[in-house]
Amino acid sequence: MKHVKNFLIINLNIFKIIVFVCIFSFNFNLEAQINWTNNGDAYFKLEKNQLVSYTLPNHEPKTVISNAQLTPSGKSEPITVAHFTFSFDQQKVLLFTNTKKVWRLHTKGDYWVFNFKTKTLTQIGKSLPPSSLMFAKFSPDGNTIAYVSDNNLYSEDYTSGKVQALTTNGTVSLINGTFDWAYEEEFACRDGFRWSPDSKSIAYWQIDASAIKKFYMINNTDSIYSKLVPLEYPKVGESPSACRVGVVSLSDNKTTWMDIPGDASQNYLVRMEFIPTTNNLLIQQLNRKQNHSKLYIADALKGSAKVIHEESDEAWVDLFQLGNPYEIDYINNFSFLKKTNSILWASEKDGWRHLYQVSLEGKPEILITKGDYDVIDLKYINSKEGYVYYLASPDNATQKYLYKSKLNGKGKNKLLSPESLKGTHDYSFSSNGSYAEHSFTNHYTPEVKEFITVANQKALSEEESILTNIKKWEEKPGTEFFTITTADNVEMDGWMVKPTNFDPSKKYPVVFYVYTEPAMTTVNDNYYAGMNWFYKGSMADDGYIYISLDNRGTPAPKGRAWRKSIYKKIGVINVNDQAKAATEILKWDFVDADRIAVWGHSGGGSATLNLMFKYPEIYKTGISLAAVANQLTYDNIYQERYMGLPQENMEDFSNGSPVNYAKNLQGNLLYIHGTGDDNVHYQNAEMLVNELIKHNKQFQFMPYPNRSHGFREGEGTFEHLSTLYTNYLKLHCPPGGR
Numbered sequence: 001m002k003h004v005k006n007f008l009i010i011n012l013n014i015f016k017i018i019v020f021v022c023i024f025s026f027n028f029n030l031e032a033q034i035n036w037t038n039n040g041d042a043y044f045k046l047e048k049n050q051l052v053s054y055t056l057p058n059h060e061p062k063t064v065i066s067n068a069q070l071t072p073s074g075k076s077e078p079i080t081v082a083h084f085t086f087s088f089d090q091q092k093v094l095l096f097t098n099t100k101k102v103w104r105l106h107t108k109g110d111y112w113v114f115n116f117k118t119k120t121l122t123q124i125g126k127s128l129p130p131s132s133l134m135f136a137k138f139s140p141d142g143n144t145i146a147y148v149s150d151n152n153l154y155s156e157d158y159t160s161g162k163v164q165a166l167t168t169n170g171t172v173s174l175i176n177g178t179f180d181w182a183y184e185e186e187f188a189c190r191d192g193f194r195w196s197p198d199s200k201s202i203a204y205w206q207i208d209a210s211a212i213k214k215f216y217m218i219n220n221t222d223s224i225y226s227k228l229v230p231l232e233y234p235k236v237g238e239s240p241s242a243c244r245v246g247v248v249s250l251s252d253n254k255t256t257w258m259d260i261p262g263d264a265s266q267n268y269l270v271r272m273e274f275i276p277t278t279n280n281l282l283i284q285q286l287n288r289k290q291n292h293s294k295l296y297i298a299d300a301l302k303g304s305a306k307v308i309h310e311e312s313d314e315a316w317v318d319l320f321q322l323g324n325p326y327e328i329d330y331i332n333n334f335s336f337l338k339k340t341n342s343i344l345w346a347s348e349k350d351g352w353r354h355l356y357q358v359s360l361e362g363k364p365e366i367l368i369t370k371g372d373y374d375v376i377d378l379k380y381i382n383s384k385e386g387y388v389y390y391l392a393s394p395d396n397a398t399q400k401y402l403y404k405s406k407l408n409g410k411g412k413n414k415l416l417s418p419e420s421l422k423g424t425h426d427y428s429f430s431s432n433g434s435y436a437e438h439s440f441t442n443h444y445t446p447e448v449k450e451f452i453t454v455a456n457q458k459a460l461s462e463e464e465s466i467l468t469n470i471k472k473w474e475e476k477p478g479t480e481f482f483t484i485t486t487a488d489n490v491e492m493d494g495w496m497v498k499p500t501n502f503d504p505s506k507k508y509p510v511v512f513y514v515y516t517e518p519a520m521t522t523v524n525d526n527y528y529a530g531m532n533w534f535y536k537g538s539m540a541d542d543g544y545i546y547i548s549l550d551n552r553g554t555p556a557p558k559g560r561a562w563r564k565s566i567y568k569k570i571g572v573i574n575v576n577d578q579a580k581a582a583t584e585i586l587k588w589d590f591v592d593a594d595r596i597a598v599w600g601h602s603g604g605g606s607a608t609l610n611l612m613f614k615y616p617e618i619y620k621t622g623i624s625l626a627a628v629a630n631q632l633t634y635d636n637i638y639q640e641r642y643m644g645l646p647q648e649n650m651e652d653f654s655n656g657s658p659v660n661y662a663k664n665l666q667g668n669l670l671y672i673h674g675t676g677d678d679n680v681h682y683q684n685a686e687m688l689v690n691e692l693i694k695h696n697k698q699f700q701f702m703p704y705p706n707r708s709h710g711f712r713e714g715e716g717t718f719e720h721l722s723t724l725y726t727n728y729l730k731l732h733c734p735p736g737g738r
Helices: 012-016 020-024 181-187 466-473 560-564 573-585 603-614 636-643 646-656 658-664 683-694 717-732
Strands: 034-036 042-047 050-055 060-065 083-086 092-102 105-115 120-124 133-138 144-149 152-157 163-165 174-176 193-195 201-208 214-219 227-232 242-249 255-257 267-274 280-287 292-299 305-312 342-347 354-359 375-382 387-392 401-406 424-429 435-442 445-453 480-485 491-497 508-513 545-550 591-601 621-625 668-674 700-704
Touching: 034 083, 034 424, 042 083, 092 133, 105 144, 133 193, 144 193, 152 201, 181 267, 181 636, 193 267, 201 267, 242 267, 242 280, 305 354, 342 375, 354 375, 375 424, 387 424, 401 424, 445 466, 480 573, 491 573, 508 573, 545 573, 573 603, 591 603, 591 717, 603 621, 603 658, 603 668, 621 717, 636 646, 658 683, 668 683, 668 717, 683 700, 700 717
Parallel strands: 508 545, 508 591, 591 621, 621 668, 668 700
Antiparallel strands: 034 042, 042 050, 050 060, 083 092, 092 105, 105 120, 105 133, 133 144, 144 152, 152 163, 174 201, 193 201, 201 242, 214 227, 242 255, 267 280, 280 292, 292 305, 342 354, 375 387, 387 401, 424 435, 435 445, 480 491, 491 545
16 A cells, blocks of 8 residues: 665655655665675675675775675576675675565575685575575674574574574464564564674564464466465454564573563564663564554563653654665664663654654653754764754755754754755765765756765765766756645645646646555655656657645655644545645646546555545546555554544544445546455455446456556566556547647
8 A cells, every 4th residue: 555774764654655666666776785884984886796895085996796706616607696784894795695575575585695704605594495584684793694484583603504493483374583464564574583782692573463364365367276365464453463572592592572561462563672782672562553652671581671761642653764664674773872871763742753862761851853844864873973964854845955963952953965956865874974875866857876075065076076967967847846725725745747848828638646645745856756657658748737746644744733634534634635736726727627637556546536436526537556445455554553443433434435435436437456466455446346336337447367566467567557557548538738
């Protein structure tokens, strides 16, 4: 429905945010991955299947692992590396290969270790099934590697190769060291174990999904007889999987379970990590409604736990994540501040997303960032100099800039990104904070990168300087950003692409692209703004006006009230905002009110249906992909977070579900769903189709056999879908000025 070891704060909803093209492929971007050296003066990159280091400031290259060194003994071809991670001392590197997808990402595969001292390549987990290892990582001392295979946790001594099964009871529904579908999809929890600082034990999650009802998908195409595809999937209103955290000792394989208060099947354990240099764990618990968060310190040896911090919200408590959840090595770590024995925490308690120091000793918390703006993403903590670096955009919610503030909360925030570069900035800081990789993009500039010195924010050379070379990268803007105020006095950000040879004296059709839910924004000032990946050809050249708008409830950095106004109102307030904004746009002289189309995928597919059914006087044509037609069919974590429990407020679920308004369809509807969708189940399509048939509503329906939520599978799928989308739009909402 939806999407740096330092604490990178990002709204949980951004988990589901992806550039739309990525819906179709989650392949690794190997050239993009960089790992900084421990001293911060160099970085590693994988290039042409070889690992190369670059020493700054001159980017001096050195091949540190060649293709020849990646060729196993007795083999003629090197292993193909999909991802790499280092031991703590960076004397060994884990190489991930032969990967297989689990849900959204390729998290299963084989692992090899390259030892820089001995120049040897060694496979680990050889006794286990091929491509079954997950999340392999070195112990802090670098002598042992732990990994998950078939829902059991293992350790392997690097020198002897001895493999030790730390758990043996793992099954399809009793999951050790990783997570079930709902935890992964909604909390971005995948890597489910953590090494202790002394390398003697491992803390891990255990998920018991045995009480979760199975949802069955049907595969009708891979054999003559159909096959049932079972999935443990907790629908909204159903109790979550039971979850607990244990610490297993490598010396005796015994697990000590942490005594976290509360019913394990009515609470979530969403974060867990060893507090540095201790045998204590820091664990975050959310109640089932996700409106009450507690932080526990648990004794890893005894299992006892005590609360050190609590927070509540009338809507939901946002779970702030670290880094990009669509990276294979994504781990949700806390960010510890050693000097003050505290953690860096984010909260919306004053109406804006701000950073706080939360003491592990019960001392008063300290507000670090202050003002009427949201912290978007935390990039680096410089404890030595007493600063925290983060992304924010106080004046424009569609953009991102780098700021810094003092960790002690004194003084004002300081803008660091070049003021002349208006758009979206991002940064990857070196280990010591001296250097950073800086990327920049806006709606008329493809993403460009440079390495900078953090102290003066200047490029390491004129050749790579973005400021120096920006003019040669800039293109003629084809996308316009604007704001519009509705009759309800709601100001919404939007972008618009006008026809190539726009004539203001003519009237043109409008195609609205929508998402509208708390999981993502569509109006972002980057190079992909205004693109339509499904349309064959150019919408602008063909004569369409293409528009997208962000309504209340989307995770824009506009404060808590903006984001949480949608609580218990998905399908109502978001859809109303979109329709009210469209009403204002229809007043423009160059808009043809008789040719108005809307489309969206997933949550956007749901919005498309609601707009077509609730506002047929505005939207004449709709294309809906993978939509939640009935909110009662979606998973409990997402739906209960934003809508509450159906046992308590069923009317809100009914009010927001498109299926209950299908009888109002008047325009042209193309409805598309994959029968193998494990996220938004195909049952949504059949429920909606039944309702449309009941009321004799004519429409076009396209099921894609065994395709999942992103329609990625099957030869020719994208070409067929793109052709279908384009032909339908042109037929029912003809392009061109009149």
